Amino acid sequence: MNSSSADRRLYMLSRHLAGTISNEGSGISSSPTSAGNSVFGNVVRAPEDPILGVTVAYNKDPSPVKLNLGVGAYRTEEGKPLVLNVVRKAEHLLVNDRSRIKEYLPIVGLADFNKLSAKLILGSDSPAIQGNRVTTVQCLSGTGSLRVGAEFLAKHYYQRTIYIPNPTWGNHTKIFTLGGLTVKTYRYYDPVTRGLNIQGLLEDLNSAPSGSIVLLHACAHNPTGVDPTFDQWGQIRQLIRSKNLLPFFDSAYQGFASGNLDKDAESVRMFVSDGGECFIAQSYAKNMGLYGERVGALSIVCRNADVASRVESQLKLVIRPMYSSPPIHGASIVATILKDRNLYNEWTLELKAMADRIITMRKQLFDALSARGTPGNWTHIIKQIGMFTFTGLNTKQVAFMTKEFHIYMTSDGRISMAGLSSRTVPHLADAIHAAVTTVG
Numbered sequence: 001m002n003s004s005s006a007d008r009r010l011y012m013l014s015r016h017l018a019g020t021i022s023n024e025g026s027g028i029s030s031s032p033t034s035a036g037n038s039v040f041g042n043v044v045r046a047p048e049d050p051i052l053g054v055t056v057a058y059n060k061d062p063s064p065v066k067l068n069l070g071v072g073a074y075r076t077e078e079g080k081p082l083v084l085n086v087v088r089k090a091e092h093l094l095v096n097d098r099s100r101i102k103e104y105l106p107i108v109g110l111a112d113f114n115k116l117s118a119k120l121i122l123g124s125d126s127p128a129i130q131g132n133r134v135t136t137v138q139c140l141s142g143t144g145s146l147r148v149g150a151e152f153l154a155k156h157y158y159q160r161t162i163y164i165p166n167p168t169w170g171n172h173t174k175i176f177t178l179g180g181l182t183v184k185t186y187r188y189y190d191p192v193t194r195g196l197n198i199q200g201l202l203e204d205l206n207s208a209p210s211g212s213i214v215l216l217h218a219c220a221h222n223p224t225g226v227d228p229t230f231d232q233w234g235q236i237r238q239l240i241r242s243k244n245l246l247p248f249f250d251s252a253y254q255g256f257a258s259g260n261l262d263k264d265a266e267s268v269r270m271f272v273s274d275g276g277e278c279f280i281a282q283s284y285a286k287n288m289g290l291y292g293e294r295v296g297a298l299s300i301v302c303r304n305a306d307v308a309s310r311v312e313s314q315l316k317l318v319i320r321p322m323y324s325s326p327p328i329h330g331a332s333i334v335a336t337i338l339k340d341r342n343l344y345n346e347w348t349l350e351l352k353a354m355a356d357r358i359i360t361m362r363k364q365l366f367d368a369l370s371a372r373g374t375p376g377n378w379t380h381i382i383k384q385i386g387m388f389t390f391t392g393l394n395t396k397q398v399a400f401m402t403k404e405f406h407i408y409m410t411s412d413g414r415i416s417m418a419g420l421s422s423r424t425v426p427h428l429a430d431a432i433h434a435a436v437t438t439v440g
Protein backbone atom coordinates (compact mmCIF):
# COMPACT_ATOMS: atom_id res chain seq x y z
CA MET A 1 0.00 0.00 0.00
CA ASN A 2 1.40 3.43 -0.86
CA SER A 3 1.65 6.03 1.85
CA SER A 4 -1.24 8.17 0.65
CA SER A 5 -3.67 5.25 0.69
CA ALA A 6 -2.33 4.23 4.10
CA ASP A 7 -2.88 7.79 5.32
CA ARG A 8 -6.40 7.79 3.91
CA ARG A 9 -7.15 4.44 5.61
CA LEU A 10 -5.93 5.74 8.94
CA TYR A 11 -7.89 8.92 8.48
CA MET A 12 -11.08 6.96 7.74
CA LEU A 13 -10.49 4.66 10.70
CA SER A 14 -9.87 7.52 13.09
CA ARG A 15 -13.05 9.24 11.93
CA HIS A 16 -14.93 5.97 12.22
CA LEU A 17 -13.66 5.37 15.76
CA ALA A 18 -14.59 8.92 16.65
CA GLY A 19 -18.07 8.26 15.32
CA THR A 20 -17.86 10.99 12.70
CA ILE A 21 -18.80 8.78 9.79
CA SER A 22 -22.57 8.74 9.50
CA ASN A 23 -24.61 5.58 8.90
CA GLU A 24 -25.38 6.84 5.43
CA GLY A 25 -21.67 6.37 4.74
CA SER A 26 -21.16 9.83 3.30
CA GLY A 27 -17.74 9.90 4.97
CA ILE A 28 -17.52 13.56 5.78
CA SER A 29 -20.42 15.39 7.36
CA SER A 30 -22.09 18.48 5.97
CA SER A 31 -20.63 22.00 5.94
CA PRO A 32 -20.54 24.02 9.19
CA THR A 33 -23.06 26.55 7.93
CA SER A 34 -25.80 23.94 7.65
CA ALA A 35 -25.44 23.04 11.31
CA GLY A 36 -26.12 26.28 13.15
CA ASN A 37 -23.74 28.76 14.71
CA SER A 38 -20.91 26.60 15.94
CA VAL A 39 -18.18 25.67 13.51
CA PHE A 40 -18.35 22.28 15.27
CA GLY A 41 -22.12 22.03 14.86
CA ASN A 42 -21.81 19.04 12.57
CA VAL A 43 -19.70 16.95 14.95
CA VAL A 44 -21.50 13.65 15.41
CA ARG A 45 -21.83 12.35 18.98
CA ALA A 46 -19.41 9.47 19.50
CA PRO A 47 -20.54 6.28 21.21
CA GLU A 48 -19.35 5.72 24.80
CA ASP A 49 -16.27 3.56 25.18
CA PRO A 50 -17.62 -0.01 25.53
CA ILE A 51 -15.77 -0.53 28.84
CA LEU A 52 -15.84 2.94 30.42
CA GLY A 53 -19.43 3.37 29.19
CA VAL A 54 -20.48 0.64 31.64
CA THR A 55 -19.50 2.93 34.53
CA VAL A 56 -21.37 5.84 32.94
CA ALA A 57 -24.56 3.73 32.86
CA TYR A 58 -23.91 2.48 36.41
CA ASN A 59 -23.53 6.02 37.75
CA LYS A 60 -26.94 6.95 36.35
CA ASP A 61 -28.72 4.04 38.09
CA PRO A 62 -30.30 5.13 41.43
CA SER A 63 -30.80 1.55 42.71
CA PRO A 64 -29.21 0.86 46.15
CA VAL A 65 -28.30 -2.70 45.09
CA LYS A 66 -26.48 -1.71 41.90
CA LEU A 67 -23.15 -3.38 41.28
CA ASN A 68 -20.41 -2.34 38.84
CA LEU A 69 -18.42 -5.31 37.55
CA GLY A 70 -17.42 -3.59 34.34
CA VAL A 71 -14.34 -1.62 35.16
CA GLY A 72 -10.97 -3.25 35.78
CA ALA A 73 -10.08 -1.57 39.04
CA TYR A 74 -9.53 -3.22 42.41
CA ARG A 75 -12.08 -2.70 45.18
CA THR A 76 -11.79 -3.65 48.86
CA GLU A 77 -14.15 -6.04 50.61
CA GLU A 78 -16.15 -2.88 51.44
CA GLY A 79 -16.36 -2.02 47.74
CA LYS A 80 -13.98 0.96 48.04
CA PRO A 81 -10.99 1.91 45.86
CA LEU A 82 -7.68 1.08 47.53
CA VAL A 83 -4.54 3.17 47.89
CA LEU A 84 -1.79 0.79 49.01
CA ASN A 85 -0.15 1.60 52.36
CA VAL A 86 3.23 1.32 50.74
CA VAL A 87 2.21 3.94 48.17
CA ARG A 88 1.13 6.31 50.97
CA LYS A 89 4.51 5.74 52.67
CA ALA A 90 6.43 6.44 49.47
CA GLU A 91 4.40 9.60 48.90
CA HIS A 92 5.22 10.81 52.42
CA LEU A 93 8.91 10.25 51.81
CA LEU A 94 8.69 12.17 48.54
CA VAL A 95 6.73 15.09 49.99
CA ASN A 96 9.09 15.43 52.96
CA ASP A 97 12.20 15.39 50.81
CA ARG A 98 12.89 19.12 50.30
CA SER A 99 15.57 18.36 47.74
CA ARG A 100 12.95 17.13 45.31
CA ILE A 101 12.18 19.44 42.44
CA LYS A 102 9.59 19.60 39.70
CA GLU A 103 11.85 20.09 36.68
CA TYR A 104 10.97 18.29 33.45
CA LEU A 105 12.06 14.69 33.28
CA PRO A 106 14.17 13.65 30.29
CA ILE A 107 12.17 12.49 27.23
CA VAL A 108 12.67 8.86 28.27
CA GLY A 109 11.59 9.50 31.87
CA LEU A 110 13.10 8.81 35.27
CA ALA A 111 16.33 6.82 34.93
CA ASP A 112 15.93 4.87 38.20
CA PHE A 113 12.36 4.00 37.35
CA ASN A 114 13.37 2.66 33.95
CA LYS A 115 16.18 0.51 35.32
CA LEU A 116 14.05 -0.89 38.12
CA SER A 117 11.10 -1.56 35.82
CA ALA A 118 13.26 -3.59 33.45
CA LYS A 119 14.56 -5.59 36.43
CA LEU A 120 11.07 -6.18 37.73
CA ILE A 121 9.82 -7.76 34.53
CA LEU A 122 13.03 -9.43 33.29
CA GLY A 123 14.48 -10.49 36.66
CA SER A 124 17.36 -8.94 38.58
CA ASP A 125 19.87 -11.39 37.10
CA SER A 126 18.71 -10.98 33.50
CA PRO A 127 21.60 -11.44 31.04
CA ALA A 128 19.80 -9.07 28.65
CA ILE A 129 20.02 -6.27 31.24
CA GLN A 130 23.61 -7.16 32.11
CA GLY A 131 24.51 -7.02 28.44
CA ASN A 132 22.86 -3.55 28.07
CA ARG A 133 20.61 -5.03 25.39
CA VAL A 134 17.45 -3.53 26.86
CA THR A 135 16.20 -0.02 26.36
CA THR A 136 13.42 1.10 28.69
CA VAL A 137 11.42 4.31 28.44
CA GLN A 138 8.87 5.57 30.93
CA CYS A 139 5.45 5.98 29.29
CA LEU A 140 1.89 6.87 30.17
CA SER A 141 0.84 3.62 31.84
CA GLY A 142 0.22 0.47 29.80
CA THR A 143 -1.78 2.21 27.09
CA GLY A 144 0.91 4.81 26.42
CA SER A 145 3.63 2.14 26.38
CA LEU A 146 1.71 0.14 23.76
CA ARG A 147 1.12 3.25 21.68
CA VAL A 148 4.76 4.35 21.72
CA GLY A 149 5.79 0.81 20.80
CA ALA A 150 3.29 0.76 17.93
CA GLU A 151 4.49 4.08 16.52
CA PHE A 152 8.12 3.01 16.74
CA LEU A 153 7.33 -0.23 14.90
CA ALA A 154 5.31 1.55 12.21
CA LYS A 155 8.31 3.80 11.55
CA HIS A 156 11.24 1.42 11.90
CA TYR A 157 10.16 -2.18 11.41
CA TYR A 158 9.76 -3.89 8.07
CA GLN A 159 6.49 -5.65 8.96
CA ARG A 160 3.44 -3.58 9.78
CA THR A 161 1.01 -6.35 10.71
CA ILE A 162 0.31 -7.16 14.33
CA TYR A 163 -1.63 -10.25 15.33
CA ILE A 164 -3.71 -9.84 18.47
CA PRO A 165 -5.65 -12.56 20.29
CA ASN A 166 -9.37 -13.04 19.69
CA PRO A 167 -10.79 -11.79 21.95
CA THR A 168 -8.56 -9.20 23.58
CA TRP A 169 -8.72 -5.98 25.59
CA GLY A 170 -10.97 -3.66 23.55
CA ASN A 171 -8.42 -0.88 23.28
CA HIS A 172 -5.74 -2.97 21.54
CA THR A 173 -7.21 -2.69 18.04
CA LYS A 174 -7.54 1.09 18.30
CA ILE A 175 -4.09 1.63 19.81
CA PHE A 176 -2.30 -0.39 17.16
CA THR A 177 -4.33 0.82 14.19
CA LEU A 178 -3.95 4.47 15.10
CA GLY A 179 -0.30 3.78 15.89
CA GLY A 180 0.12 2.88 12.21
CA LEU A 181 -0.06 -0.93 12.22
CA THR A 182 -2.44 -3.31 10.48
CA VAL A 183 -4.30 -5.44 12.99
CA LYS A 184 -5.19 -9.09 12.43
CA THR A 185 -6.33 -11.64 14.96
CA TYR A 186 -5.27 -15.13 15.96
CA ARG A 187 -7.55 -17.69 17.59
CA TYR A 188 -7.18 -17.75 21.37
CA TYR A 189 -10.32 -18.66 23.28
CA ASP A 190 -12.45 -21.77 22.88
CA PRO A 191 -16.02 -20.99 23.98
CA VAL A 192 -16.84 -24.69 24.26
CA THR A 193 -14.12 -25.54 26.78
CA ARG A 194 -13.93 -21.95 28.06
CA GLY A 195 -10.20 -22.49 27.86
CA LEU A 196 -7.30 -21.89 25.47
CA ASN A 197 -7.62 -22.91 21.81
CA ILE A 198 -3.94 -23.83 21.59
CA GLN A 199 -4.37 -25.67 18.30
CA GLY A 200 -6.06 -22.69 16.62
CA LEU A 201 -3.51 -20.30 18.11
CA LEU A 202 -0.55 -22.29 16.78
CA GLU A 203 -2.16 -22.73 13.36
CA ASP A 204 -2.88 -19.02 13.00
CA LEU A 205 0.59 -17.94 14.08
CA ASN A 206 2.09 -20.56 11.82
CA SER A 207 0.37 -19.04 8.82
CA ALA A 208 1.29 -15.44 9.73
CA PRO A 209 3.83 -13.92 7.32
CA SER A 210 7.42 -14.06 8.56
CA GLY A 211 8.30 -11.06 10.71
CA SER A 212 4.72 -10.31 11.80
CA ILE A 213 4.32 -8.81 15.26
CA VAL A 214 2.41 -10.90 17.81
CA LEU A 215 0.70 -9.32 20.80
CA LEU A 216 0.79 -11.61 23.84
CA HIS A 217 -0.76 -10.97 27.25
CA ALA A 218 2.07 -11.75 29.68
CA CYS A 219 -0.41 -13.12 32.24
CA ALA A 220 -4.07 -12.81 33.29
CA HIS A 221 -5.40 -12.51 29.75
CA ASN A 222 -8.07 -9.82 29.51
CA PRO A 223 -11.00 -10.50 29.02
CA THR A 224 -10.88 -14.31 29.20
CA GLY A 225 -8.77 -14.98 32.30
CA VAL A 226 -7.29 -17.88 30.30
CA ASP A 227 -3.48 -18.16 30.14
CA PRO A 228 -1.32 -20.74 28.37
CA THR A 229 0.34 -23.29 30.66
CA PHE A 230 4.13 -23.16 31.00
CA ASP A 231 4.45 -25.96 28.42
CA GLN A 232 2.09 -24.19 26.02
CA TRP A 233 4.16 -21.01 26.38
CA GLY A 234 7.13 -23.14 25.36
CA GLN A 235 5.31 -24.25 22.18
CA ILE A 236 4.28 -20.67 21.39
CA ARG A 237 7.84 -19.43 21.90
CA GLN A 238 9.29 -22.11 19.64
CA LEU A 239 6.86 -21.30 16.86
CA ILE A 240 7.35 -17.54 17.17
CA ARG A 241 11.12 -17.87 17.03
CA SER A 242 11.13 -20.41 14.20
CA LYS A 243 8.90 -18.16 12.08
CA ASN A 244 10.85 -15.01 13.00
CA LEU A 245 7.74 -13.40 14.43
CA LEU A 246 8.26 -10.46 16.80
CA PRO A 247 6.67 -10.89 20.26
CA PHE A 248 5.12 -7.81 21.88
CA PHE A 249 4.12 -8.51 25.49
CA ASP A 250 1.43 -6.56 27.23
CA SER A 251 2.11 -6.90 30.96
CA ALA A 252 -0.71 -5.11 32.75
CA TYR A 253 -1.14 -7.54 35.65
CA GLN A 254 2.31 -8.65 36.90
CA GLY A 255 1.85 -10.00 40.44
CA PHE A 256 -1.86 -9.37 40.33
CA ALA A 257 -2.65 -12.74 38.74
CA SER A 258 -0.91 -15.28 40.97
CA GLY A 259 0.18 -12.93 43.76
CA ASN A 260 3.81 -13.58 42.78
CA LEU A 261 5.75 -11.09 40.67
CA ASP A 262 8.27 -13.62 39.36
CA LYS A 263 5.70 -16.23 38.46
CA ASP A 264 3.63 -13.73 36.49
CA ALA A 265 6.73 -12.73 34.51
CA GLU A 266 7.63 -16.32 33.53
CA SER A 267 6.26 -16.02 29.99
CA VAL A 268 8.28 -12.89 29.23
CA ARG A 269 11.46 -14.27 30.78
CA MET A 270 11.14 -17.48 28.76
CA PHE A 271 11.23 -15.43 25.54
CA VAL A 272 14.06 -13.17 26.70
CA SER A 273 16.23 -16.06 27.84
CA ASP A 274 16.54 -17.40 24.28
CA GLY A 275 18.46 -14.28 23.29
CA GLY A 276 15.83 -13.10 20.82
CA GLU A 277 14.24 -9.69 20.56
CA CYS A 278 10.92 -8.58 22.02
CA PHE A 279 8.80 -5.65 23.18
CA ILE A 280 7.25 -5.35 26.64
CA ALA A 281 4.66 -2.81 27.77
CA GLN A 282 4.34 -2.61 31.58
CA SER A 283 1.63 -0.96 33.63
CA TYR A 284 1.66 -0.11 37.34
CA ALA A 285 -2.08 0.68 37.30
CA LYS A 286 -3.27 -2.58 38.81
CA ASN A 287 -0.30 -4.01 40.71
CA MET A 288 0.49 -0.78 42.57
CA GLY A 289 -3.01 0.67 42.33
CA LEU A 290 -1.60 3.71 40.50
CA TYR A 291 -4.39 3.84 37.91
CA GLY A 292 -4.73 7.60 37.61
CA GLU A 293 -1.01 8.33 37.95
CA ARG A 294 -0.52 6.86 34.46
CA VAL A 295 2.78 5.16 35.10
CA GLY A 296 4.23 2.45 32.91
CA ALA A 297 7.20 1.51 30.80
CA LEU A 298 8.10 0.23 27.36
CA SER A 299 11.13 -2.06 27.20
CA ILE A 300 12.64 -3.23 23.94
CA VAL A 301 15.01 -6.15 24.24
CA CYS A 302 17.49 -6.02 21.36
CA ARG A 303 20.24 -8.31 20.05
CA ASN A 304 23.05 -6.12 21.30
CA ALA A 305 23.85 -2.92 23.18
CA ASP A 306 24.58 -0.92 20.04
CA VAL A 307 21.16 -1.62 18.53
CA ALA A 308 19.49 -0.90 21.88
CA SER A 309 21.04 2.53 22.12
CA ARG A 310 20.09 3.40 18.52
CA VAL A 311 16.54 2.19 19.18
CA GLU A 312 16.37 4.43 22.26
CA SER A 313 17.49 7.44 20.24
CA GLN A 314 14.55 6.86 17.87
CA LEU A 315 12.07 6.26 20.71
CA LYS A 316 12.85 9.81 21.82
CA LEU A 317 11.76 11.06 18.42
CA VAL A 318 8.44 9.23 18.84
CA ILE A 319 7.82 10.58 22.35
CA ARG A 320 8.97 14.20 22.00
CA PRO A 321 6.19 15.35 19.65
CA MET A 322 3.59 13.17 21.41
CA TYR A 323 3.83 14.46 25.02
CA SER A 324 7.41 15.73 25.26
CA SER A 325 8.29 13.93 28.49
CA PRO A 326 6.37 11.83 31.04
CA PRO A 327 5.04 12.94 34.46
CA ILE A 328 7.30 12.71 37.49
CA HIS A 329 5.12 11.82 40.46
CA GLY A 330 3.92 8.27 39.71
CA ALA A 331 7.32 7.15 38.47
CA SER A 332 8.93 8.55 41.65
CA ILE A 333 6.51 6.54 43.79
CA VAL A 334 7.35 3.34 41.89
CA ALA A 335 11.11 3.98 42.01
CA THR A 336 10.97 4.73 45.76
CA ILE A 337 9.21 1.41 46.41
CA LEU A 338 11.30 -0.71 44.07
CA LYS A 339 14.67 0.47 45.36
CA ASP A 340 13.99 0.05 49.08
CA ARG A 341 14.03 -3.56 50.27
CA ASN A 342 11.52 -2.97 53.09
CA LEU A 343 9.07 -1.05 50.94
CA TYR A 344 9.44 -3.62 48.18
CA ASN A 345 8.67 -6.46 50.60
CA GLU A 346 5.68 -4.59 51.95
CA TRP A 347 4.43 -4.08 48.40
CA THR A 348 4.64 -7.79 47.62
CA LEU A 349 2.50 -8.55 50.70
CA GLU A 350 -0.16 -6.01 49.75
CA LEU A 351 -0.12 -7.25 46.18
CA LYS A 352 -0.59 -10.83 47.32
CA ALA A 353 -3.48 -9.77 49.55
CA MET A 354 -5.24 -8.20 46.53
CA ALA A 355 -4.63 -11.29 44.37
CA ASP A 356 -5.79 -13.61 47.18
CA ARG A 357 -9.00 -11.64 47.72
CA ILE A 358 -9.81 -12.04 44.03
CA ILE A 359 -9.13 -15.78 44.19
CA THR A 360 -11.43 -15.99 47.24
CA MET A 361 -14.18 -14.21 45.29
CA ARG A 362 -13.86 -16.80 42.53
CA LYS A 363 -14.37 -19.59 45.04
CA GLN A 364 -17.30 -17.86 46.73
CA LEU A 365 -19.08 -17.22 43.44
CA PHE A 366 -18.51 -20.80 42.31
CA ASP A 367 -19.85 -22.13 45.65
CA ALA A 368 -22.88 -19.82 45.48
CA LEU A 369 -23.81 -21.06 42.00
CA SER A 370 -23.29 -24.68 43.05
CA ALA A 371 -25.53 -24.12 46.10
CA ARG A 372 -28.27 -22.73 43.84
CA GLY A 373 -27.93 -25.63 41.41
CA THR A 374 -27.48 -23.16 38.55
CA PRO A 375 -27.53 -25.15 35.30
CA GLY A 376 -24.21 -25.44 33.46
CA ASN A 377 -20.58 -26.05 34.31
CA TRP A 378 -19.06 -23.13 36.24
CA THR A 379 -15.61 -24.54 36.97
CA HIS A 380 -14.08 -21.94 34.65
CA ILE A 381 -14.78 -19.36 37.36
CA ILE A 382 -12.16 -20.99 39.58
CA LYS A 383 -9.84 -22.02 36.74
CA GLN A 384 -9.52 -18.59 35.11
CA ILE A 385 -6.89 -16.24 36.46
CA GLY A 386 -6.52 -12.54 37.19
CA MET A 387 -8.98 -9.74 37.47
CA PHE A 388 -11.69 -11.01 35.12
CA THR A 389 -13.98 -13.96 34.63
CA PHE A 390 -15.32 -14.57 31.17
CA THR A 391 -18.61 -15.98 32.37
CA GLY A 392 -19.98 -17.31 29.10
CA LEU A 393 -23.20 -15.33 29.66
CA ASN A 394 -24.58 -14.00 26.39
CA THR A 395 -25.55 -10.42 25.50
CA LYS A 396 -29.23 -11.01 26.26
CA GLN A 397 -28.45 -12.53 29.64
CA VAL A 398 -26.16 -9.58 30.45
CA ALA A 399 -28.91 -7.11 29.48
CA PHE A 400 -31.39 -9.04 31.67
CA MET A 401 -29.04 -8.90 34.67
CA THR A 402 -28.58 -5.17 34.24
CA LYS A 403 -32.32 -4.50 33.87
CA GLU A 404 -33.56 -6.80 36.62
CA PHE A 405 -30.65 -6.90 39.07
CA HIS A 406 -28.81 -3.60 38.38
CA ILE A 407 -25.59 -5.48 37.72
CA TYR A 408 -23.31 -3.79 35.20
CA MET A 409 -20.70 -5.56 33.05
CA THR A 410 -19.43 -5.52 29.48
CA SER A 411 -21.84 -7.10 27.00
CA ASP A 412 -19.43 -9.99 26.30
CA GLY A 413 -20.19 -11.36 29.78
CA ARG A 414 -16.88 -10.34 31.35
CA ILE A 415 -17.06 -9.58 35.06
CA SER A 416 -14.41 -7.97 37.19
CA MET A 417 -13.82 -10.25 40.19
CA ALA A 418 -12.03 -7.34 41.86
CA GLY A 419 -15.35 -5.48 42.03
CA LEU A 420 -17.04 -8.28 44.03
CA SER A 421 -17.20 -8.77 47.80
CA SER A 422 -18.60 -11.46 50.11
CA ARG A 423 -21.62 -9.20 50.60
CA THR A 424 -22.38 -8.88 46.87
CA VAL A 425 -21.62 -12.46 45.74
CA PRO A 426 -25.16 -13.74 46.64
CA HIS A 427 -26.79 -10.96 44.60
CA LEU A 428 -24.61 -11.79 41.59
CA ALA A 429 -25.27 -15.52 41.97
CA ASP A 430 -29.03 -14.87 42.13
CA ALA A 431 -28.78 -12.77 38.96
CA ILE A 432 -26.74 -15.37 37.06
CA HIS A 433 -29.12 -18.10 38.17
CA ALA A 434 -32.16 -16.11 37.02
CA ALA A 435 -30.49 -15.17 33.71
CA VAL A 436 -29.47 -18.74 32.92
CA THR A 437 -32.83 -20.23 33.85
CA THR A 438 -35.06 -17.63 32.19
CA VAL A 439 -33.11 -16.14 29.24
CA GLY A 440 -31.88 -18.40 26.42
Ligand SMILES: Cc1ncc(COP(=O)(O)O)c(C=O)c1O
Nearest residue numbers: 072141142143169222252283285
Ligand atom coordinates in the same frame (compact mmCIF):
# COMPACT_ATOMS: atom_id res chain seq x y z
C1 LIG B 1 -4.65 -6.11 28.83
C2 LIG B 1 -4.49 -4.68 29.21
N1 LIG B 1 -3.48 -3.99 28.68
C3 LIG B 1 -3.27 -2.72 28.99
C4 LIG B 1 -4.08 -2.06 29.87
C5 LIG B 1 -3.71 -0.63 30.10
O1 LIG B 1 -4.07 -0.03 31.22
P1 LIG B 1 -3.39 1.32 31.69
O2 LIG B 1 -3.20 2.16 30.51
O3 LIG B 1 -4.38 1.86 32.66
O4 LIG B 1 -2.11 0.92 32.32
C6 LIG B 1 -5.18 -2.73 30.44
C7 LIG B 1 -6.11 -2.06 31.33
O5 LIG B 1 -7.19 -2.47 31.63
C8 LIG B 1 -5.36 -4.09 30.11
O6 LIG B 1 -6.35 -4.81 30.63
